[in-house]
Amino acid sequence: xxxxIVIKTEKLTKKFGDFIATNEISFEVYEGxxxxxxxxxxxxxxxxxxxxxxxxxxxxxxxxxxxxxxYRETEKIKKHIGYMSQKFSLYEDLTTLENIQFFxxxxxxxxxxxxxxxxxxxxxxxxxSEAHKLVASLPLGWKQKLAFSVAIIHEPKIVFLxxxxxxxxxxxRRQFWDLIYDAADRGITVFVxxxxxxxxxxxxxxxxxxxxxxxxxxSPINLKKQYQAQTMDEVFYELARGAQxxxx
Amino acid sequence: xxxxxxxxxxxxxEKGSIKAVKDISFAVNQGELFGLIGPxxxxxxxxxxxxxxxxxxxxxxxxxxxxxxxxxxxxxxxKVGYMPGKxxxxxxxxxxxxxxxxxxxxxxxxxxxxxxxKDIYIQIEPFxxxxxxxxxxxxxxxxxxCCALIHRPTVLFLxxxxxxxxxxxxxxxxxxxxxxxxxxxxxxxxxxxxxEANQCERIALIQSGELMSxxxxxxxxSQYPKPLFSIKASNMGKLxxxxxxxxxxxxCFSFGEYHHITFKKxxxxxxxxxxxxxxxxxxxxxxxxxxxxxxxxxxxxxx
Numbered sequence: 161x162x163x164x165i166v167i168k169t170e171k172l173t174k175k176f177g178d179f180i181a182t183n184e185i186s187f188e189v190y191e192g193x194x195x196x197x198x199x200x201x202x203x204x205x206x207x208x209x210x211x212x213x214x215x216x217x218x219x220x221x222x223x224x225x226x227x228x229x230x231y232r233e234t235e236k237i238k239k240h241i242g243y244m245s246q247k248f249s250l251y252e253d254l255t256t257l258e259n260i261q262f263f264x265x266x267x268x269x270x271x272x273x274x275x276x277x278x279x280x281x282x283x284x285x286x287x288x289s290e291a292h293k294l295v296a297s298l299p300l301g302w303k304q305k306l307a308f309s310v311a312i313i314h315e316p317k318i319v320f321l322x323x324x325x326x327x328x329x330x331x332x333r334r335q336f337w338d339l340i341y342d343a344a345d346r347g348i349t350v351f352v353x354x355x356x357x358x359x360x361x362x363x364x365x366x367x368x369x370x371x372x373x374x375x376x377x378x379s380p381i382n383l384k385k386q387y388q389a390q391t392m393d394e395v396f397y398e399l400a401r402g403a404q405x406x407x408x
Numbered sequence: 409x410x411x412x413x414x415x416x417x418x419x420x421x422e423k424g425s426i427k428a429v430k431d432i433s434f435a436v437n438q439g440e441l442f443g444l445i446g447p448x449x450x451x452x453x454x455x456x457x458x459x460x461x462x463x464x465x466x467x468x469x470x471x472x473x474x475x476x477x478x479x480x481x482x483x484x485x486x487k488v489g490y491m492p493g494k495x496x497x498x499x500x501x502x503x504x505x506x507x508x509x510x511x512x513x514x515x516x517x518x519x520x521x522x523x524x525x526k527d528i529y530i531q532i533e534p535f536x537x538x539x540x541x542x543x544x545x546x547x548x549x550x551x552x553x554c555c556a557l558i559h560r561p562t563v564l565f566l567x568x569x570x571x572x573x574x575x576x577x578x579x580x581x582x583x584x585x586x587x588x589x590x591x592x593x594x595x596x597x598x599x600x601x602x603x604e605a606n607q608c609e610r611i612a613l614i615q616s617g618e619l620m621s622x623x624x625x626x627x628x629x630s631q632y633p634k635p636l637f638s639i640k641a642s643n644m645g646k647l648x649x650x651x652x653x654x655x656x657x658x659x660c661f662s663f664g665e666y667h668h669i670t671f672k673k674x675x676x677x678x679x680x681x682x683x684x685x686x687x688x689x690x691x692x693x694x695x696x697x698x699x700x701x702x703x704x705x706x707x708x709x710x711x
Contacts, residue, residue: 331661358663396576397576
């Protein structure tokens with residue numbers, strides 16, 4: 161991790177009519193950092209993430225992602241980030257290889273690179289005998305790993321992970337975090353949301369959103385000190401308990 | 409008396425190629441709060457759908473309230489409440505319309521059983537004229553619970569009611585379940601969150617269609633086969649890698665701020681700390697701990 165800033169927001173705001181989903185949030189994320197983006201349901205996380213991914217234009221404030229402006233350069237942002245969620249990640253009725261090729265194509269990689277990358281990925285993941293099997297038939301753990309690898313196939317600056325481990329068994333969940341660490345070691349910034357508070361501990365820094373605001377932002381250890389808490393679960397509870405908004 | 413009884417239940421899909429439930433048997437007592445704990449793909453939803461008579465098992469017998477799930481399916485459907493994992497109310501009906509609809513279908517009225525749902529319903533009452541599809545996640549969940557309760561079921565089946573819900577709402581939901589238990593309703597609830605296991609009186613740990621263990625949370629954790637330790641050092645990533653390579657170590661998994669480890673032999677803690685210090689680990693602390701349900705789950709999975 162170094163001090164190069166890859167995400168910077170200044171008073172980033174999104175309103176829907178009178179409703180302020182994301183209220184003047186300002187923060188920076190560094191290159192190679194694992195940044196945990198936490199908050200209660202309805203706190204405004206999804207809205208903020210959509211703006212950072214170039215999917216939603218802010219109402220006011222500024223932000224750059226991978227050096228690109230969230231108002232004017234949304235298409236460039238989309239090319240320089242990866243995205244994965246537990247709900248939507250792979251096409252179940254395509255094979256392992258077809259999924260890799262498909263996403264390589266979506267990210268605009270040249271044919272030749274896609275071919276090389278496909279081989280390399282399948283080898284790295286140890287999925288040689290699964291290359292031509294439908295993704296639907298793979299065990300969940302393999303799907304997760306494949307989904308993550310595909311999300312970073314174009315070596316993006318940043319990967320956004322939206323609850324990547326929801327519902328995953330405890331062993332696979334931990335193996336998944338090994339992949340996250342590897343990506344961060346390679347300099348890919350990881351921006352991750354989770355409902356598992358033990359996973360919050362694995363992040364370099366955490367921001368905690370409540371009612372559209374960022375209520376706290378620091379390393380897990382500092383947050384625990386600040387809120388005199390033993391666990392991140394207690395910190396979360398302390399911050400989110402007074403939340404007025406309880407939507408999704 | 410057992411309110412829900414499963415004997416050697418198996419279920420396959422896709423002409424037998426997908427084995428969702430493998431020879432599962434258990435009994436849930438009347439008035440018990442019973443948890444099915446397991447990740448996605450464990451078979452939780454298949455079990456719920458079998459118990460609520462929505463699908464047929466390939467093999468085995470099951471009964472609810474002493475009624476057979478195949479022969480007496482009509483009676484079972486009148487008696488049980490079911491909240492599926494996927495929101496399944498009518499999106500284009502209002503909160504109140506949904507509730508009235510379910511009350512009418514079960515030949516009752518909102519008034520008749522209002523005391524049972526009151527605590528939950530008053531939280532969504534301000535939105536009673538809003539369409540269900542326009543409710544937030546937490547509100548939908550509360551409405552679904554009200555609809556599942558409106559006919560005062562004898563057994564309540566809740567399939568992953570807290571999935572994707574934040575810590576605060578999850579705590580509130582469990583408080584609601586404890587109040588319902590006081591009403592004498594038998595509750596079967598499933599969850600992928602291991603930390604919720606302790607909210608249940610008894611739990612079944614399931615993985616890939618198989619029952620790994622069934623007991624009280626306390627008995628399950630007390631059956632953990634080895635002394636368990638938590639360990640911490642200044643660089644946790646490096647510590648994990650070094651521990652995995654270390655021949656003294658039997659198992660090693662990260663658990664938030666700490667890693668949890670077991671040893672191949674007893675009383676090796678001191679030796680390990682020395683070795684780690686030689687590998688330039690700073691501030692190494694190790695202590696014996698009580699295993700959690702998640703520790704037990706991992707152990708059973710790896711067996």
